[in-house]
Amino acid sequence: MKEQHISISVIKRLPRYYRFLGELKKQGFTRISSGELAGRMNLTASQIRQDLNCFRGFGQQGYGYNIEMLYDGIGEILGIDKPTSAIMLGVGKLGVVVAENMNFQKYGFNLVGAFDVDEEVIGKEVAGIKVLSLDELEAFCSEHKPKAAFMCVPSAAAPELSERLIGLGVTGFWNFSHYDIGIKHPEVSVENVHFGDTLMRLSYKVKNS
């Protein structure tokens, strides 16, 4: 898997390829051409070939792409085969739903800890994990060295907490809070899940079409 420099636009599309290919695989298909896949995904064949060619070796002229091999290959590029250990910060309603309904393994992560400040929540089990007090964060991290943090805390708590986590070696944030972790720390990776932003975009679209 020789990767030169992969543009962020390509990376953004990979999960969607992965989903479509997984579906095709499940349906029993074994090969697909860029043209056929383009039709299903509403892309151009050219774009698919360009995207996949960033990584070399997936296609075969005159044949197309082997679905299983491509699926596994993209999974490997995304790092799904090598789970990153992660902790959840904030085990409120959202945190609980996310923790208990996401199959993290499927997406390249392994949830190893959960923290909250609420005495009501501390000590309870979520997704098979005992919720610890935030006071225990330092001890836990020096023992387990989690690399990623799922930020399900109120926005007000995010600035200080993210500083603390970065100090403890966390390099990736799955951020549900409103607070732009990446601005002060361009060296860490952040993926934001901002419900409000997507709703506002939908509002715009609905009203302008």
Next chain:
Amino acid sequence: MKEQHISISVIKRLPRYYRFLGELKKQGFTRISSGELAGRMNLTASQIRQDLNCFRGFGQQGYGYNIEMLYDGIGEILGIDKPTSAIMLGVGKLGVVVAENMNFQKYGFNLVGAFDVDEEVIGKEVAGIKVLSLDELEAFCSEHKPKAAFMCVPSAAAPELSERLIGLGVTGFWNFSHYDIGIKHPEVSVENVHFGDTLMRLSYKVKNS
């Protein structure tokens, strides 16, 4: 508010401007220059001026931008001042959390109905709304004419259900399910919230930096 053709890239950024400006407003600031805002948001001043100039009349040479006016203006562009009526499909764990914790009004929507197929859930109240049986969808829609649907159903239910909703006049989907509503229906607006996709992207980033 004269809008020619606004590119999708600009629209995508508007909610983030809106959030930052709301914050600045709350902090008591009254004016800001593109340079200052660029620093805070980690953009270029040039991009901010280009973006805002799509809509005309926000800035003033030598002065900058009036925060309140800009905030309100962007809100208007996004259509936040004119709520779209929406219904929720699927009131499982995710649906409940979303319904009860999102202030839809704040983002340009008004939740007017909720539907499920589970007898356990039907009849209960969520966010002040009584959950109806999916059998009542047609009657409800012909009376209330909701324009948007929040899809919190299992992916398997999404294809058929989205067809049905489009037939009933729904033109916008906030889609939590895995199913690409937009492919068969390019005429409707869709905003996807795919937790898995963002996690996979984070996985890639964490492993490649």
Next chain:
DNA sequence: TAGATTGTTAATCGATTAACAATC
């Protein structure tokens, strides 16, 4: 071999950045 389909280069298109004249 002939047909299909990729890999890859070149052309186009769009978005971002830089520069500066207009103007508050």
Next chain:
DNA sequence: TAGATTGTTAATCGATTAACAATC
């Protein structure tokens, strides 16, 4: 008026699409 800062045009950069030679 002088200084600041926008609006806007031009330059650059990157991403997408088109085309076709390579090759399975």
